[in-house]
Amino acid sequence: MRLTLSIGFFFVLLCAGAQQIKVIDGETKRPLVNALLYNANKSKTLITDIEGICDLSEFKALERFTVSHIGYETKITNKNQILRRGGRIELIPKTEQLEAVVMSISKWEQQKKDIPQKVTSISAGDISFTNPQTSADLLQNSGQVFVQKSQLGGGSPMIRGFATNRLVLSVDGVRMNNAIFRGGNIQNVISIDPFTIKNTEVVFGPGSVIYGSDAIGGVMNFYTLKPQLPRVDTILVSGNADFRYASANNENTIHGDVNVASKKWASLSSITYNRFDDLRIGSHGPQRYLRNQFVQRQNGTDVLLNNSKPKLQTPTAYDQINFLQKIAFRPDSDWQYDLGLYYSETSDYSRYDRLIRPDNEGTGLRSAEWYYGPQKWFMGNLQLYKKGSGKFYDGLKLTTAYQRFEESRNDRDFQDPILNRTREKVDAISANLDFENKRIGDLRLYYGGEYIFNRVHSDGSQLNIETNQEEEAASRYPDGSSWQTLAGYVNAEYKAMPNLTLLSGLRYSHVWINAEFDTTFYPFPFEEAKLDNGALTGSLGLSWFPNQSTQITLNGSTGFRAPNIDDIGKVFDSEPGSVVVPNPQLEPEYAYNVDFGIKKNFKNKAVLRAATFYTYLVDALVRRDFTFNGEREILYNGELSNVQAIQNAAKAYVYGFEFGGEVYLNKEMQLTSNLTITNGIEEDDNGEDSAARHAAPTFGDFHFIWTKTRLKTDLFLNFNGEIRYEDLALTERSKDYIYDLDENGNPYSPSWYTLNLRSQYQFSNALTASLSLENITDQRYRTYSSGISAPGINLILALGIVF
Structure with a gap:
C-alpha cells in the first residue's frame, strides 16, 4: 500500500481513515488517479487523488454510487460494501477500449x-x-x-x-x-x-x-513517467523499488524512484542499474552458433583458445546506468511547465558479430578486439503546456530540447598491435511548437512547426598497444559537419458522420547539410558537401464503423528520408573486404504507402484484427559498388578493399499482412495472438531484383492468459519462420558466419520457436513478485540478421515494492 505522508494533517487523516477508500487497477493493482465517484443524481461527486484515494464521509452507509475511469468497466456499489472489503475498489480494464x-x-x-x-x-x-x-x-x-x-x-x-x-x-x-x-x-x-x-x-x-x-x-x-501533482494542498511522498534477476546472462538489475509533490510543484527522481554477464545459449539447435573459440591476450600476444563452455558467448557482458529527473510546476489549471533530465551510459561492450568473423583462411578469427566504447545519451527537455480558448488555438504545447550523444568504435585484428579507434559526438537542439484547435464544428485542427539542428564531432586515432603510442587517423565522419531542418505541418480530423472520421495532413520540410572533408588521410575528389533539399508529404485516411462492432480503416500516406551525415560522409568497413566512402551527390528517398484494416468485436467475447499494407520506395538510399578517384578498390586499414557508397540507386517495395486477436473464454481466461507476414524486394538501376534487407521473416506469438484475484499467468509461444538462401538479401549472404548452412552449404536463417511461462503475484498493495521461465525447451536459435544467439532456458525473478 502506498503510504501518504501529509504534513500537518497526519492525525486528521489517521482519524478519518475508516472513511477513506482506494481505487486501483484490477490487474496491476496500481492506484487510479482521477477516478470519478458519483451518486445517482450526481449531487455528490468525488475524484481520487494521486494515491487513488478519496474520502466517502459525505456518502451514507447504504447510498449507492458509481465508480468510473476511462478505459475501465464502471462499478456500482455502496460504502458499507467497500469498507467490508478493506476499503479497496478494483476496476477491471475494458476488453475492447474503443474510447482509448x-x-x-x-x-x-x-x-x-x-x-x-x-x-x-x-x-x-x-x-x-x-x-x-x-x-x-x-x-x-x-x-x-x-x-x-x-x-x-x-x-x-x-x-x-x-x-x-x-x-x-x-x-x-x-x-x-x-x-x-x-x-x-x-x-x-x-x-x-x-x-x-x-x-x-x-x-x-x-x-x-x-x-x-x-x-x-x-x-x-x-x-x-510524469511527476504526479495532488489535488489538495499537502505534501505527498511515494515511490517504487524493483529488483530483477535473469539466469541466462546472470543479470542483476535494481531500480528505485520517488515522487515528492505539493499542490503546485512535483519532483520525480529515478535511477536504474543493470549488470549483465556473458550470455548462455540453448542446447538444441545449429552447431554453428556455438562459441568454440575465442581470442585472449596472453604475455603480449594474441592466442586463439578453445572454449570449454561453447554455449557461453564470450565476451558479451556489459553494464548500464540510467538516471531520470523530472520537475513539474502547475501555477493554475491553464498552465503547466515540465522539465526533464535524462541520462544513460553503458560500459564498453563487444560487438559480438564482428568477433566471430573467420579470417581469410577460415582457420581462425579475424578480430582480436571489436568493441563499442560507452554509449552515452543526455537530454534536457523543457515543455510548456497552455490550455484555454485562444483565438487561434485551444491548446498550445512548446517543446525545447538539447541532446548529447556519444559513441565510439574500437577494433584490432588478430596479431595486429594497432587498435583503430573512432569517436563520435553529436549535439542536437530542437524546438517544436504544436497547436490544437477543436472548435470549428466537426473539424479539429492540429498544426505546428519544428526546427532541429545537429552538429557532428568525429575523430580517429590508432593506438599501438605494444608501445602505447597513439597517432591521429581518419575520422568516421567529417568533423564539424551539420544537419538541420525546418518544417511546418497541419493535420485535420473531420467527423463526417457519427460513424465516419476522416483524417488528413500536409507537411513541408526543408533540410540543409554542410560538411567539409579532410583530405589528410584520403584524397577525396571533393572538399565539401552542401545539400539543400525540400520535401512535401501528406496523408489521407478514414475510420468507418458500418456497425457498432466493426471498424474499417483505409489510409494513404507518403514519407521521405533526407540524406544525413552518415549517408554522405561516412568512411567505414561495411563487411569483410569492402569499404564505404563518402558520396555528396545524394537526394531524399520517398515512400508511397497504402494500408487497409478491419477489426471485428464479437459481443465482447472475441476481437479479431487484420491489416494489409503496401509501400513503394523510390530513389532508395542503398549501399552499392562505387568508384573512388576512378578506382574500384582502395587500401583501408592496410587491406585492399572493394569500394562502396550510399547511392540513390534503387527502387523497393514492401508488402505484407498483419493479423491479431483476443478471445475471452471467461472472466479469468483469454487467448491472444499476433502474426506478421512481410515481403520486400529491392530493384537496382539495371532492373535486377534482390530481397530487401530489413524485411523480417514471418513471426508471431500465441498466449494463454489466466488471471485469478492476485495471480496472473501467461503460457505463450513465440515463433519465427525460415528465410531460405534464395530469399536472403545480397548483403546478408556475404555474412555467412552469422547464419546456419543449408544442405547445399549456403547460409540461411532457420525457423525457430520458444515455449515460455510468465507469472506475477500480488502479495499485497505494496509487494509484487514475478517469476518467468523463457525458452523452456532450451532451443538454440538466432533471430534473422542477428550476430548473437538468443538466450537458452532463462529463469527470471523480479520483485516490486510500492511505498
Missing part, C-alpha cells in the same frame, strides 16, 4: 477509434507484467515488432520491412534520431529505461506529416 486515446498521430489526445493508421499501445501494466530486460525487448514482447541484435547491448527494431534510419524513435515528444543514425543496425533504443516508461505507442507506416524525415516505416513513441 493515443497521442502519436497528432501529438494531442485523439480517440483511437478515429485513427485510420494502425497504432499499438503498450501500457504500464503490460510493461510491468512482461518485465523486459531492455526497451528493445519491450518492443519485441508486443509480438508486433521484430528486433535484431548484433550484440547483447543492442536491439534494432524492424517495422513493415524498414529499420534503423527509416524509423523514428521519440521520447516524450523529442526525436532521438540524429545526423549519424545509420542504415546498419543501431542500438540507441537501449538508452531508454523500461522502468521509467509509462506507455509506448508504435505507429505502423509512414508518419512524416508529424515527424518529418526518417518516418518511413513507422514511429516508436516512448512516454516516460
